[in-house]
Amino acid sequence: MPDLQPAPLRGFAAFLQQRRTALTERWMRAVSADEMLTEADRLTYEQLADHLPQIFDGICVALEAEDLDQAEPEIGRDARQHGNVRWRQGYQIVELVRELDLFGQVLGDALDEYAQSVPSFSRQYEARARRLIDEARSFVTLTSIREVVSERERKIDQYTARLERANHELELRQRLVSELHESRMQITRSVVHDLRNFLNAFSIALQLISRAPAKAETGVALASRQAADMKQLVDQMVEYSVVLGDVSPVLPETVDLGGLFDELVATSRPLVEAKGLRLEAELDPGLSSVRSHRLRLKQVATNLLSNALKYTPEGEVRLTVGRVDADHWYLRVSDTGVGIAPSDQARVFNEFERAAERDIPGTGLGLAIVKELCRTLEGVILFESRKGHGTSFEIHFPVRLREPETGGS
16 A cells, blocks of 8 residues: 655645744744844835745745755745845845844744654654755845845946946036137137227228328228128127027928029129129029928028138139939039138138138138038038138038927827
8 A cells, every 4th residue: 555644854844834824923023023133123014024935835845855956946036036125125135144044943943843743753854854944045045145236236337337427427518618618718819809900990990080081081981891890790699699599499391492592692693793703503493392491591501602702712602502312402502712721621610710811801600600500400511622722512401301309298
């Protein structure tokens, strides 16, 4: 007849399952009474018990099989969850170890109680059960500690990454502040220099009028020219400050390129011809309209044309508008002017830069305005220049400017 008596360790496992609630409460009382476990006092019953029943069940499975390896995956999963929970609850590692030591003591006391109540449970079985309990508790402790350490390292990595990002942002901001300070100082120096030159020439004109009435007409012409130059400086500074200060999104509109092209030609031709130059203009007839911003496109073209006129003593200025591909079109302004040396080309878009010729009048803000406007219009600036052979600026714009994003609920 087969033996219907349960294996000794299986019987002990059944005893533990029957007493699970009582043993859990005994463990919780021991935790609450332990002075080392300060964090446990702040936890509710559910928070303190958390994964202990699952770990309890895993140890019972190991006792039934008399083999920890069979229950190790389940115990390991619950031990990792236990360590993760205790980490989030603020436990120190020493508290986690102490808590699980008390759990092992409770199981050890239960083993003593069972061994005394079951005469057939020999010392050999008791020793085997105690070894499995100790191995399981050690495995739970080690796995939980590893989870806590892993969480701590992950947190440290997060804080380190945040600190590195914060340091990088701080360095960028410091560099930006430094560059901004230097830029503002350059602006101040340039404006003071230009205004001083204008005022000196204006003062000479007034002296000429007062000391030589016969040359008053010449003095008035000189004064008028200086006043016009000062007005141009102020106007461009106002335009640049408005462009920089306008942070509102660009609202695309349908732009009639033919109409804009005709307007640019009509306003530029008298100025170009008055200087003895030729204005050549060409528009792709298949490019009728685009989705962009008319006023800003006009500002870009006007500044490029003004710049070309200023630096071209003879020859021609050419305005061309055409298609790049299905999604882009271009605006090109080229001239036969003085050109830009290779060493100066990197800074032509800087504020108050007049890289070609220092004695040519102007504020040096035209190309800085173009650069900022093109940024808002998603334009890509291409330019080439040869010293003494002229310059060409070509800007590629999207046929359809992106619509600004709107916040949704």
